[in-house]
Amino acid sequence: MEDDALRLLAFVLFGILACLTKRKWKAYFADQVRQSWVTLLLYLQDPNPRVSVTWNAELRFTSGSRFWD
Numbered sequence: 001m002e003d004d005a006l007r008l009l010a011f012v013l014f015g016i017l018a019c020l021t022k023r024k025w026k027a028y029f030a031d032q033v034r035q036s037w038v039t040l041l042l043y044l045q046d047p048n049p050r051v052s053v054t055w056n057a058e059l060r061f062t063s064g065s066r067f068w069d
Contacts, residue, residue, distance in 0.1 A: 004048040011043070011051065015058040 021029045033040065044059075046052040 004051055007043070007046065007048070007051045008054055011055045011058050015061055018058075018062040 017029065040055075043055045044052055046055065
């Protein structure tokens with residue numbers, strides 16, 4: 001079984017990486033996320049509410065930051 005704290009920190013790290021990714025690596029990073037999209041969306045239903053709320057916030061933040069352009 002996965003550790004809730006580890007999943008929570010992974011999603012926080014995702015948000016940090018999405019913000020700090022330089023233009024050179026942005027397409028690669030976005031492609032990796034797109035390949036895992038279904039799995040990542042399932043975490044919105046995580047049994048731990050802190051994990052699902054944090055992941056939801058990171059998705060909203062990155063979608064509003066024009067990361068995917």
